[in-house]
Amino acid sequence: MLRFLSKRVVQIVILLFIYVTIVFWLMEALPGSFLDKYLMNPKITPEIRENLKRQFGFDKPVLTRYLYYMKNFLVLDLGVSFSYFPKKVTSIIFERLPRTVFLFVTSTLVSYAFGYTLGKRSAWRRGKVIDQVTTFTGIVFWTIFLPLLAIFNIWLFGVILGILPLNQFIDPNLWRNVSFSAQDLFLKLLLNAFIFLIVFLTIMIISRRLKTINAKRILLYVSLIGTIIISISIWILSGRAIYAWDIIKHMVLPVFTLTLYSFAGSMLVMRDTMLDVIREDYITTAKAKGLPDKVVRDKHAARNALLPLMTNFVISLGFTISGGIITETMFSWPGLGRAYLEALSQQDTPLLIGLLVFTGVFVLIAHLVADILYAFLDPRIRY
């Protein structure tokens, strides 16, 4: 395993350098440059433009710039953004990262959980109404034009029903007089979610040692409910619960929209794998033993069908870092996806390369994690 891991890490590093090189030269191949916007201002003479060129490093040959970039890249310096000059690319990424991670990880989790549940149920009742309705609905939402779905949801829930905020990630009227920033709160919410995950994993490990199902259940529910109550209490006592709630309230509509849009992917993967699994002999045996349908479906079939879905999920988590241009734009949730769009439209090469590299690193890591997870989930797999 260790040998496999070290081999994969070396592969990832090589791949990353190839990837950065391709991205750099692709950006160079685009017509025009960031400085072209100054061509629209007749007050900026060619001499001043030359000065600006020097400031942004455009006076050097492209090969020199490439080598300079790679040298900085080796020490994890992604350079200075042009459009946010002279802000560092890393500071822009880390400013937007919490917003993106919080929204997209939540929606990925919800979407996969929803897809997993519906997928296993529709496969179990193949050809029945529930199977036809979920498959049809999933496909409809999967093929819908996302901006249209977003506008429709905003209109329905924000304007007509008035039960959810229309846009943005906070309500300015609520946040006007607070001393902390939304960024602080996003980081704390992420920390809270991380603690929750650790608690959940710890309980799962401990519960394996318990002998009865009831004991396992009690430990699981009590611990999770306890963690939730403690978290909420801390938020209330800190006086920031209302602000955290405001962010969560603003997140409902984008998460709902993204879930509607993407749950079909995970649902169909789960359904197809389940359909294969339920034809296996051990499922027939389990049924023949007189086990309840629910137990056969959830414990015997669904667990074995989980592997491809899990791989998809882990790789999707890697991609959540890149955010979503459409979702972030439609819901005025400025994250990394929006930063991509801005960098591309302004030809802000350092920012765009920085974003692509950052996403690339996470996707490559996600692939590695998926490989490890395979071995963990399926004991038959050996590296």
Place this chain on the structure above:
Amino acid sequence: MKKVFAVLMLVVAVFVFAQTVNWAFLQEPISLNIWDYLGPNATVWTGYVMGPRIAGLYSYSDVRFDWIPALAADLPDLEQVGNEWVYTVKLRTDVTWSDGTKFSADDVVWTMNTVRKLIVDYGLGGNWASYVDPDYFVKAEKIDDFTVKIYFKEPSLAKANFGTLMMPILQKKYWEPKVEAALKTGNPLQTIYNYDVSDEPILGAFLLKKWEKGAFIEVNARKDYFDTGSVLTLYKNGAVSIKNPNTGFEWSGYGEPKGEKQLELVTGPYVDSIIYRMYLNRAAAITALINGDVSFIFNPLGLQKGEADQLAKVANVKLISNSVNGFRYMCFNMRRFPMNIKEFRQAIAALIDREFLTSRVLGGQAFPQYGVVPSGNVFWYNPNVEKLSPGYGMSSGDRRKLAIDLLKQAGFKWVVEPKIEGNNVVRQGRGLIAPNGQRIDQIELLAPGAGYDPMRATIALYVERWANEIGIPIKANLVDFNLIVQRVFDEPFNFDIYMLGWSLGYYPDHVADFFHSKRAGVGDFNAAGYNNPEFDKLADQFLAASDIDKARELSFKLQEILAQDLPYVVIFDTPVTEAFRTDQIIFPYEKTLSGLQYVNGAPTLVKAAK
């Protein structure tokens, strides 16, 4: 106990009666550091927030855009001292910074001299260069606490009055130590751009309260704003007067302030705070306006037809439309044959029926433009250029006949000569032969594609069709905007004809920038390569003019020359349509060049609706 109660009541009153207006932005400003904003990061969105924070010695009046004193007490006195021209400016004595410091000549002198030093020694770029041109500006000098002398190599309305004298003034006490510290670093400009300016004292009416990145910016009105209560009166006879009963400041100019008034405005601010909310797409901002979350949408492109139609049906939402200070045009590469032949350019211009294009093809969503100074810039626009434009007021048949005659006049021939009867082309021209006997193969018209600007893309196709009908082999090539910019400005004039657009300032010195022969180098703004000694001479006189009436007269002549020589064929522009909630805010006026967002939403004049 009573005191506590009184304070409590005051706090409650502030919350209950505080008037806040919410405005929608479609993009977030980048930095409120003025060095950065006027340096490499000039965006219109930053400008909307910076506008109410800054002040210069002179400014424009509302609506009419008269050049009037702001921090200055009077118009400048100009005299020649040796080889230099000196503008003496008396400063107002009733102005204070937001930290309570008195505004003085030290601030003015430090700002002007420092900007020049940073431009010359460190390459400070961007829009600072619009204010301080080291080829003209020499230095600023303090005479006493409220008088400065500003030295120029030559007198120039463009470089002095509408340049340096309008630049934002920074507080010396705050900035001097910061700039000196920055100059000791390895990269002074980056250090200056990076300074956090949340505590910067300002002269403008609105102080930054909170910037929640990605969500909103809130600014609070200053209670000690120097101009509060000031009455600006524009008279129909052209005179302007400013009276501030609070401080006793009075000024009048441009004639006797008497007779009928065109406009009277009392400066506020009338609202306690403004919240600029960030919406990242137009649909979201429009929904927020409909929902009453915001009162006004900032959008330099204005509302599209569908959006305006949607908002027209909403109660308490009012739509306003204003002409813009810009134009979209076609430029000939006069270094190349046959674009260097005047009659050829005139023939193309004659074929372009602007009225037909704007009213019929573009469905009334655009208006025709004829000259290089937009018609909306009333003071500087020469109305005669319309009549000088070839084919003006003619039918389509007559336009074609005129174009054919012009080409024949210049010695062009055809293999198959076009024939026009009435408005119809009964025989399409083919094989255009130049006066030197050379066959003209193909002329490329570069224009932005439909994704970038469907209007220009459509018009380019019409120009191609009309030109081909009389045998001019124009081929419209709809390409990416960046590619046009690259071929026109980066490569050595690698184009025949291109189509782009300009947004302009009030003072029309762009006429000299775009067409003076000394600006015809690679990457400079005379992309046409226009070279007319008579024009150059007049343009030099225009740039050196220190009298506004003389400058206007020269500007009119320049426009007339260009309307006949046609290095550019100016075609059209679109009005800017804006929307606001009448149940939430009241603007003091609605008709203004380029719309209310061009004056940053008139923040010191807007009132909350009762």
